[in-house]
Amino acid sequence: MAKLIQYMTRASAFDGEWKWQAAGMCYILQLDNRELILIDGGHSADAEELVSFLEEISEGRPNVRVWILTHPHGDHIGALGKIAAEPGLLGRLDIKEVCFDAPEEFTFGEGRNIAGELSVLKRIAECGVKYIRPSSGDTLTFDRARINFLFTYRDGEKLTDPNELSLVFSIEVGNKKIMFTGDAYSRPLDALAQKHADRLPCDICQLAHHALNGGSVPFYSAVGANTVLVPISRSGYEAMKAERYDKINAPARYAISHAKEAVYAFNGHTVIEL
Numbered sequence: 001m002a003k004l005i006q007y008m009t010r011a012s013a014f015d016g017e018w019k020w021q022a023a024g025m026c027y028i029l030q031l032d033n034r035e036l037i038l039i040d041g042g043h044s045a046d047a048e049e050l051v052s053f054l055e056e057i058s059e060g061r062p063n064v065r066v067w068i069l070t071h072p073h074g075d076h077i078g079a080l081g082k083i084a085a086e087p088g089l090l091g092r093l094d095i096k097e098v099c100f101d102a103p104e105e106f107t108f109g110e111g112r113n114i115a116g117e118l119s120v121l122k123r124i125a126e127c128g129v130k131y132i133r134p135s136s137g138d139t140l141t142f143d144r145a146r147i148n149f150l151f152t153y154r155d156g157e158k159l160t161d162p163n164e165l166s167l168v169f170s171i172e173v174g175n176k177k178i179m180f181t182g183d184a185y186s187r188p189l190d191a192l193a194q195k196h197a198d199r200l201p202c203d204i205c206q207l208a209h210h211a212l213n214g215g216s217v218p219f220y221s222a223v224g225a226n227t228v229l230v231p232i233s234r235s236g237y238e239a240m241k242a243e244r245y246d247k248i249n250a251p252a253r254y255a256i257s258h259a260k261e262a263v264y265a266f267n268g269h270t271v272i273e274l
Helices: 044-058 074-085 115-125 186-195 217-223 234-240 250-258
Strands: 003-006 026-030 036-040 063-068 097-099 130-132 139-142 145-151 168-173 176-180 204-206 227-230 261-264 270-273
Touching: 026 044, 036 074, 044 074, 063 139, 074 115, 145 186, 168 186, 186 217, 217 250, 227 250
Parallel strands: 036 063, 063 097, 097 130, 176 204, 204 227, 227 261
Antiparallel strands: 003 026, 003 270, 026 036, 139 145, 145 168, 168 176
């Protein structure tokens, strides 16, 4: 049976003083034929433990059919960036394809940029593995798993933050459908809810931007997931409940309150049978 694993990154386990620390994010789909689909992977510090975990669940050399990176932030691309840079780690995996979409450069705020993160993506694309750059409307199919890309940064009318570069896509496995949103803010998700509501219903949904300041009530309403995945740290979860965050956390709280189950990353690696 296929499985979805919400992997607890090192940052997800953080329970110290809240400083708006990103929790990292990593999801693993193990298909019936034991091939793996990975989404993100966490910080560079997660690389060694993640490779070991993949070896453990694969009972040998992991066969990664495709590794999808939602957007160029270190807590999402760092682990694969380190793996791509270190032959000793890369050699322990069989990675068929990597998939991401990012601009050649991106400036935001008062002259800030993500040149460092984009250089990591370039290194990943040049590590000898086939690189897929998806467009909205594209699909990828592997052993009863179908990936449907709904949004890339090229669909955005106005992009003011690297989180808005996030891919939004669903994966159908067996009779289950899972929505992934990366760190998407409300603007692209509101647009999807308005234009493509019929394509959004899913059984499981990853809450955007660690359930902190992202997501969209119309989007989560259209998705209607019974299970929500919350890639958040313990300290982030406590901050999320604070009154001063009521407005920016409203979409995540809506999704959690309307779901039958919320799965939090700080509780450890969680396996969901599909």
